[in-house]
Amino acid sequence: MKSTLTGLLILVLGFSSTAQVRLSPDAEIRILTCGPYQGELYSAFGHSAIRVTDPVRGFDYIFNYGVFDFNQPNFYLNFARGFLNYQLALSEYSYFRDAYIRDNRYIHEQVLNLNTSEKQEFFNFLQWNIQEENRFYYYDYFYDNCATRVRDALIRTFGDSIQFDGSYITTDYTIRDLTDIYLQEQPWGDLGIDLCLGLPMDTVATPPMYMFLPDYIEQGFNHAYIIRDGQRVPLVKETIVTYDSTPEPDQSSLITPFITFSIALVFGIWLTWKDYKRKKRFRWLDFLLFTITGLVGWLLAGLWFATDHNAAARNLNLLWAIPLYFPVSFWLLKNESPRWVRKFFMFTAGFMIILVFLWALLPQDLHNSLIPFALLLGIRSWRISKPF
Structure with a gap:
């Protein structure tokens, strides 16, 4: 039945x-x-x-x-x-x-x-x-x-x-x-x-x-x-x-974003020091860093302007994931970056430092693990803005 x-x-x-x-x-x-x-x-x-x-x-x-x-x-x-x-x-x-x-x-x-x-x-x-x-x-x-x-x-x-x-x-x-x-x-x-x-x-x-x-x-x-x-x-x-579920051990990973980006920052500082020692810039690493960051910026801009994801609007992560990093990053592959490229990175270097100081005051609660990454972008931008 x-x-x-x-x-x-x-x-x-x-x-x-x-x-x-x-x-x-x-x-x-x-x-x-x-x-x-x-x-x-x-x-x-x-x-x-x-x-x-x-x-x-x-x-x-x-x-x-x-x-x-x-x-x-x-x-x-x-x-x-x-x-x-x-x-x-x-x-x-x-x-x-x-x-x-x-x-x-x-x-x-x-x-x-x-x-x-x-x-x-x-x-x-x-x-x-x-x-x-x-x-x-x-x-x-x-x-x-x-x-x-x-x-x-x-x-x-x-x-x-x-x-x-x-x-x-x-x-x-x-x-x-x-x-x-x-x-x-x-x-x-x-x-x-x-x-x-x-x-x-x-x-x-x-x-x-x-x-x-x-x-x-x-x-x-x-x-x-x-x-x-x-x-x-x-x-x-x-x-x-x-x-009634039984307690389970904490499943969170020890490799957190903050630890990962902090290691990347330390590595970036070491690379910058090596740059000056050998009078030569790590062009491919800078190209990858700013290309990936620029593409992230274009993704965030696309979610904001080209989709109906209302929660993705007005995303202040675009302050550090600057879309113009890509395609400007292609000029970083040259032995000597054009003057306008150095000026662009001089501006973004200063902007990143200001952004980190104002991080906690922004109306959007940006993820704190991104602070060392923003500092890395600032340091490498400053290095690019300086002629050899």
């Missing part, structure tokens, strides 16, 4: 735009919060999903807003442009649960305090949302993701009857601060995010903005209410800990 009903549900949810599966009074709808996993960058922030279980009808399903398809047309181009299609997907709860337990990721299940008609109304929305023409959405890191979609599904269903009390938020973290907390064991991933994302990341987060993180979806729902018959009723009836 169960397999028959399961097949029927998939058929209805997958192909029908009008039929609705009816829940029994024993059905429950739960909000699942799954813990972080440090094995991948994208999984370091945790995950949210919706569970609909009905022992009478014989199904137990997960509605998951965090699914994307590598095989979708122009996947990498769309990803680069900020048009990545995510979708709401359906799966068996047991498969979902077992996968997260295998990765030692905790699973908390908040049973929603909905009456029978409210459960059906919310389930009807999910059945509509899972339809082929409705299931896809453009993913946004902070404003439209697998966590915020769970919250917004309830708001779209019940409107102003759902109320979130954000007074439990007592910190004034920015969005960047919140991401840093979850990436303490992934210093290179943290650097990559801080490098590619600009000033919008340094906005002080409001309580609803905290909810781009699954942990804050859980906390937000614990401080949420539904208005029923004129009364405020807690939205969550109870929380069940399905799996």
